[in-house]
Amino acid sequence: MISLKVNIEAVLLPAFSVICALLLFGLFVAIGGHSPVEVWILLFKGAFGDAFSIQNTMQRAAPLMMTALCVAIPARAGLTIIGGEGALVLGALACSALPYASDLPSNTTGTVLVLLSASIAGGLWIGLAGWMRQFRGINETISSLLLAYVAINVFRHFVEGPMRDPSSLNKPSTYPLEATQLVGTIGSWDVHWGFAWGVLMCICAGVWLAFTSNGFSTRVVGGNPRAAGLVGLPTSRLVISACVLGGACAGLAGGFEVAAVHTSANAAVIAGLGYAGILVSFVARHQPWAVIPVAILFGGFGAAGSMLQRRMGLPDASIQVLLGFAFVFILAMESLHGRIDWRKLFSGMKLSAKAQLV
Amino acid sequence: MHQPNWNRRQWILNSSAIGAGLITSGLPGLVSAQSPLTVGFIYVGPRDDYGYNQAHAESAAALKKMPGIKVVEEENVAETQAVQKSMQGMITQDGASLLFPTSFGYFDPHILAVAPKNEKVRFAHCGGLWTEGKHPKNAASYFGYIDEGQYLNGVIAGHMSKSKKIGFIAAKPIPQVLRNINAFTMGARSVDPNITTTVIFTGDWSLPVKEAEATNSMADQGVDVFTMHVDSPKVIVETAARRGKFVCGYHANQSKLAPGAYLTGAEWNWIKAVTVMVDAAKSGKPHPNFVRGGLKDGFIKTSAYGSMVSEAARKNADNIKAQMIKGSFDIFKGELKDNTGKTVIAKGAAFKQTAIELESMNYLVEGVIGKI
Numbered sequence: 001m002i003s004l005k006v007n008i009e010a011v012l013l014p015a016f017s018v019i020c021a022l023l024l025f026g027l028f029v030a031i032g033g034h035s036p037v038e039v040w041i042l043l044f045k046g047a048f049g050d051a052f053s054i055q056n057t058m059q060r061a062a063p064l065m066m067t068a069l070c071v072a073i074p075a076r077a078g079l080t081i082i083g084g085e086g087a088l089v090l091g092a093l094a095c096s097a098l099p100y101a102s103d104l105p106s107n108t109t110g111t112v113l114v115l116l117s118a119s120i121a122g123g124l125w126i127g128l129a130g131w132m133r134q135f136r137g138i139n140e141t142i143s144s145l146l147l148a149y150v151a152i153n154v155f156r157h158f159v160e161g162p163m164r165d166p167s168s169l170n171k172p173s174t175y176p177l178e179a180t181q182l183v184g185t186i187g188s189w190d191v192h193w194g195f196a197w198g199v200l201m202c203i204c205a206g207v208w209l210a211f212t213s214n215g216f217s218t219r220v221v222g223g224n225p226r227a228a229g230l231v232g233l234p235t236s237r238l239v240i241s242a243c244v245l246g247g248a249c250a251g252l253a254g255g256f257e258v259a260a261v262h263t264s265a266n267a268a269v270i271a272g273l274g275y276a277g278i279l280v281s282f283v284a285r286h287q288p289w290a291v292i293p294v295a296i297l298f299g300g301f302g303a304a305g306s307m308l309q310r311r312m313g314l315p316d317a318s319i320q321v322l323l324g325f326a327f328v329f330i331l332a333m334e335s336l337h338g339r340i341d342w343r344k345l346f347s348g349m350k351l352s353a354k355a356q357l358v
Numbered sequence: 359m360h361q362p363n364w365n366r367r368q369w370i371l372n373s374s375a376i377g378a379g380l381i382t383s384g385l386p387g388l389v390s391a392q393s394p395l396t397v398g399f400i401y402v403g404p405r406d407d408y409g410y411n412q413a414h415a416e417s418a419a420a421l422k423k424m425p426g427i428k429v430v431e432e433e434n435v436a437e438t439q440a441v442q443k444s445m446q447g448m449i450t451q452d453g454a455s456l457l458f459p460t461s462f463g464y465f466d467p468h469i470l471a472v473a474p475k476n477e478k479v480r481f482a483h484c485g486g487l488w489t490e491g492k493h494p495k496n497a498a499s500y501f502g503y504i505d506e507g508q509y510l511n512g513v514i515a516g517h518m519s520k521s522k523k524i525g526f527i528a529a530k531p532i533p534q535v536l537r538n539i540n541a542f543t544m545g546a547r548s549v550d551p552n553i554t555t556t557v558i559f560t561g562d563w564s565l566p567v568k569e570a571e572a573t574n575s576m577a578d579q580g581v582d583v584f585t586m587h588v589d590s591p592k593v594i595v596e597t598a599a600r601r602g603k604f605v606c607g608y609h610a611n612q613s614k615l616a617p618g619a620y621l622t623g624a625e626w627n628w629i630k631a632v633t634v635m636v637d638a639a640k641s642g643k644p645h646p647n648f649v650r651g652g653l654k655d656g657f658i659k660t661s662a663y664g665s666m667v668s669e670a671a672r673k674n675a676d677n678i679k680a681q682m683i684k685g686s687f688d689i690f691k692g693e694l695k696d697n698t699g700k701t702v703i704a705k706g707a708a709f710k711q712t713a714i715e716l717e718s719m720n721y722l723v724e725g726v727i728g729k730i
Contacts, residue, residue: 192439267562303447306444310444
């Protein structure tokens with residue numbers, strides 16, 4: 001029963017937060033002189049209104065799922081990693097660097113290899129932050145963020161220096177991957193396979209944490225590392241492997257950015273997708289399964305923001321305001337988890353309904 | 359709040375009625391003079407950045423005033439799949455048949471991915487990347503020779519600098535930027551060959567903190583006239599003014615930010631290029647794939663001189679400007695040495711602005727203190 005209640009709250013509270021945010025946003029645009037109803041309709045249309053909008057939303061959600069896992073998985077082991085951007089850009093770099101190192105088959109095997117190198121690079125980078133925390137006592141939140149800056153500069157150095165394609169004059173880039181190694185779209189949908197991989201990884205991460213003994217151990221470490229140590233769990237190994245897994249997810253996001261979108265590594269990859277993943281993970285309360293709908297919601301905000309700008313001429317900042325509202329509500333509702341007496345609430349609603357009837 | 363398109367709300371209310379018109383405007387061949395042409399503009403940063411994006415947004419604003427045109431805009435669109443979706447959204451959801459994705463990084467791979475899927479839609483990209491035979495026919499590029507404006511900036515700076523040290527804050531050492539640094543330096547040194555230009559590369563197009571630091575550190579070193587090539591010159595203009603130094607603008611007009619320090623500026627006048635594309639789309643003529651122009655063609659303009667600019671400086675600059683407009687002035691001509699002493703343009707050789715050699719510039723001319 002308790003787990004049912006927890007699950008209901010896990011869905012209802014964030015949904016209620018988003019509704020509150022939308023209502024408040026309606027008030028906000030009304031003050032600006034726009035019709036809130038019109039804005040709400042456009043928001044829905046832009047995010048989920050037709051096939052194009054849904055594909056738009058899914059496409060935007062794809063990298064967010066993977067970068068959110070870079071926060072969520074280490075968070076379950078008790079770490080706050082916010083440097084997923086670093087793993088993403090190094091993943092992108094490694095993905096485009098592999099063809100420099102060796103001749104790759106120009107087929108799906110080549111694609112798998114470049115993506116694999118992307119996730120290894122990302123995994124090692126965040127693993128480093130985990131290692132520094134376990135063995136050198138360095139705060140992982142700060143170190144992972146600083147490592148992200150280092151990664152971005154390493155990326156720039158190689159892209160604009162040794163790995164630069166000389167024909168990329170005004171937009172320094174690496175040599176593009178071969179066309180046969182690029183990642184395509186899912187069937188006739190204009191959404192690349194990164195989306196499917198993101199969903200798959202969220203499900204796998206969720207299953208691992210919920211149903212395997214290794215995942216359980218990781219959660220125990222996250223709950224109380226000293227207790228975990230006392231019962232004989234290999235704390236450091238679990239923490240570092242959670243970091244490596246998370247980093248590998250963000251690295252793969254970078255790999256997909258190159259192999260499915262940009263074709264080569266260039267500064268456009270540094271678009272803040274890693275930082276956006278932090279928000280997604282926190283809103284999903286670091287639950288890998290919840291990351292999927294939350295990332296889609298965020299993708300939807302992006303798609304809706306695009307529509308809102310085009311149709312109503314509202315500035316880009318307006319969708320940021322909506323996002324801000326949503327966050328404040330979601331974080332405020334956090335404190336309500338486990339504190340609502342649903343039975344009382346419902347009987348109260350029944351009473352008031354009766355009163356209205358009378 | 360910045361709300362430039364307020365009255366379009368009325369338009370939205372009637373969108374269902376106009377919707378039918380939009381669908382037909384998706385077929386440029388069938389467009390008659392009456393049915394509205396929907397034109398989309400996409401910017402990489404904010405529309406009011408006093409820089410690159412504002413220069414483009416100004417052309418969109420001018421275009422809106424023309425009859426039979428509907429403009430849809432989107433700002434802060436990253437050079438990722440986001441821009442592909444924005445382009446496609448403008449096409450499928452708003453019925454746009456002519457798009458101006460203005461950021462340099464939008465072209466490859468984004469326009470190249472979306473254009474072949476939408477053969478009836480025209481794409482006009484700013485930056486000069488379109489190549490005959492290599493890129494789709496429904497894509498095009500337009501660009502301007504703004505180094506002419508930077509040369510004139512340099513002439514004014516050369517007259518106004520007392521320390522004989524002028525400064526250039528640049529994003530990246532890429533050909534377009536190097537060409538501006540060189541033109542600015544040569545303009546200043548045409549006034550006084552002892553002048554040197556100090557260059558700082560910040561590393562990316564929009565790094566306000568680094569830009570402010572660069573301005574301050576150069577001011578500490580005695581630089582007294584600044585110019586720049588970054589997306590938004592706002593921070594540099596304001597910082598230089600606060601330090602009591604002069605500044606020459608870039609991209610758009612920044613004189614409002616620092617009326618007491620703003621000497622002049624090199625500005626884009628994109629509406630000229632935009633009109634070429636729009637006229638062709640309206641009349642159903644082939645898409646003009648390769649559009650270029652400088653001062654002569656009105657693609658670029660210079661900001662009005664600040665009141666502190668001396669009479670001699672104005673006269674000299676106006677004189678060179680008149681020659682540029684006549685087409686009798688070449689900025690890059692031999693003998694030209696780079697700042698390591700190597701000859702980069704042989705004696706007697708001169709490059710017209712259209713010369714393709716200038717588009718792969720990889721040197722800093724004599725008088726520039728800095729390294730690529």
